[in-house]
Amino acid sequence: MLGVATLDIHNRMAGSASGTGTHAAASAVERAIAALDRDPGLVLVFPTAPIDPDTVAVEAQAAARGARVAGMTGTAVIGANGLIDNGCSAIAFSSVLEIGVGASEADDPRTCGREAAEKALAAIDDVSHGVLLLFVDSDSGDQAEVVAGAYAVAGGRIPLAGGAAGGAPRARFADGRALAKGVVAVAIGNRTPIGVGIAHGCVPRGAPSIVTRSEGQTVLRLDGRPAQDVYFERLGVDGEQVDDKTFETLAMMHPLAEPELSGNTRPRYVRARAADGGLVCATSIETNAAVEICDHTPDAIGTSARAAVEDATSQLQGPTEAAVVFDCAARSAWFGGELALREADALVGALGDPVAAVAGVCTRGEIGRVRGAKGDLNYGIVVVAFSAPA
């Protein structure tokens, strides 16, 4: 039985749709292309678990009418009508856009990022207005290394966006193949600016601390004391009473963040407690780095979703016709229920009226770079917005 697709959005350059059921991906792709109502050049597909990645890859490609297909799994996905816990979201882009898709399954994450980016960008002639989407694997090494590899090819002129696949099993898709590991890169070139908005909802609490000792991704000591002691003390929690489940919730709501000279912060997800009193983070933090303990509040989540959309759409030179969203699963989707729906509504609502074609995915680490050279994010929301070619 074919899946059910809902809410087709169509305009001059993109169409989006979502689907549920056994063949949700094929259904979503078909309907997204139907909504586009012209030759598709690229279809991005974001299914949720449980799926058979190989089947999804083949079905999505078969339904794409010869267009390039790329995507990845998510903890949840986002369609034009909000959050989808179980199904598939797809967006089809017109063939008037320049499209390049590349994939790499190299063992080294930096090489992986570089190879995938090289292949994708090789197909783009004019990148004066472009973006490079990266669909990565958070289980295969430091995501920052993937970004560094892609940046080495793309340079500072091309914004980066994307994230790490979520759900179980996790997979990336490229042209009919499902990749259990590695990176898929999608280069999109347009004749008008493409907007990339980046935001997070983490607010520092109290004064920053200094990492006085770290080893790789584990912060061992803060301000000369065991990191866990400082962390619990700042949160006003008795650490001895905190079991693993409670810690998981605490960590989700109170990430660490690295403050930047600009005044911004870069949240860092705390993955676990180390046996020696350290805090295991999602990425490495250098000794002598300043860190802040943050609050991750529902209000800030909603606000940041709107801010990301506004940031992205403000860079366009016309009405927003399409958007692709990478939203950290540790934001509202982790909280679930009402908050998740509220965030998705805030997001879609901010994209304007009439509603743009939109597809999004809840990720396990985000990628967003517009300024500077770094782009690995935690707790982030990254919105890529498109307007019609002039």
Place this chain on the structure above:
Amino acid sequence: MRKEISITASSSLRSAPPPDDRDQLRRRFVEAARRAQIVTIVNRAQTEAELGESVTAELCEVFEAEVGFVLARTEDAPPRVVGAYGLRSGEAARLLDTGLLDVNGGGPHCEEGANLLAVGARTLACAPFGARGARGVVGVARLYEQTFDEAEAALLEAVAESIEHALEPLWLAEERDRLYHEAHERGQAARVIGSIADGVLLVDDAGVVQLWNPAAEAMTGLSCDVVVGRALEEAIPGWSAIRDSLVVASEPASSSERATSAPIDVGGREVWLSIRGVGLAGGTVYAFRDLTQDRRLEQLKTDFIATVSHELRTPLAAVHGAAKTLAREEVVVGGDVFRELLNVVIEQSDRLAAMVDDILLASRIDSPGLPFASEPVDVAALGAEVVSAARAHADERFRLELIVAPSLPPVVADRDKLRQVLTNLVANAVKYSPAGGRIGLELKQGDGKLDIAVRDEGLGIASAEQQLIFEKFYRVDANMARGVSGSGLGLYICRELVHRMDGTIAVESHPGEGSAFIVTLPIAAGSAAA
């Protein structure tokens, strides 16, 4: 058009809105932490390249810049990109053409423009560093319009200072490693040159010898102390005679240049060398091989062919003459003459056959396929046979004697081969005793061995020739000045056969007083001592 901005106390840099005290304190804290973080990264680097890679990536993060770079120029190395982040390799190399390394001293330096560094950068901040002849610059650039403020410039200056402090020992360490490596390579080259069999001679452009290896010493007998540091033609007197015939190639692998063979006179001794020269910066290197032995062997072979030709022709002529006489129809050959002619044919045929046997044996004697028996041999009985046979051929001028010590044990040998040795030695004694005299075959027991001596009272052998006479093709009377013929193989065959029987052969001789050839063979195991 680009605008240059100096960071001074009265900077005209665009400033952010006045932050409140809390924000200001936080910013200072973050700056201090970032500075310490960069110092940590800088100090962790083990090499210049590692430092360049890690610090430029960190600079991009700290300054929220798209491009970070470190350039340097040291006294003994050209300007180079220590590290660059956010640039492709071609773009990074072009940084060296920007003149940033030529900025003299001063503090940090900022610029604004539309296409800075030729990569579309809009703002640029650089801070120079340098000490003791080395100079460098660290820089960051943004592709978006946000100038670097005073605090950022001060931070970059601090980074430059820590890079300078980190690079100095790294440069020293790299210099040390390079020197050690060069010393190791030089040592290795010296060991190779010292151990190869070819002579090596290095002469500088002034013609002074700079290198003279042990093989060269061994070939010429001229020590390194005598040769090195002196003019080549003075150090090697014979060199001037061959200098013009030597070919010097422009490349070591030049196969078109053949080696030159030439003799040099070293201390009155002629040494033939095969010499190949290669020109190099600052001089010429010659490699040479000693051809003296090869040439001597070649000469011996030439002599051998001449000798053998002569030796074959003589009996052939005798056989041919006798046969033609017998065949003449008009001449009636009587009984005695007939037998005499037949004897000539028989004897000369035997002589020819013996010579051919010697040549064949000499060609096979080194071969392991030549069969050798190992059996107890009664040398006294064998000696008696040899002496008896020799007496049958010797004329009345000779007195052949066999002197045997009592109760001699048998030796371990190949009976036929030993007979051949003794027959050769006795025949030589006869041949080299033109005036006749006593020829003795003397047998006596030594310690676990038996000595067999063949003594004559003939011409004798000069001491200089005594070591040469056992070599293949060597003949004492090569020009047959004393009328002694031979192939030059007899003593060579004797020596080889004796060696194959685990024995030794030696000669004692004085010119004009005769010679004694002593063969020593092991006594058979279990034989009773005398």
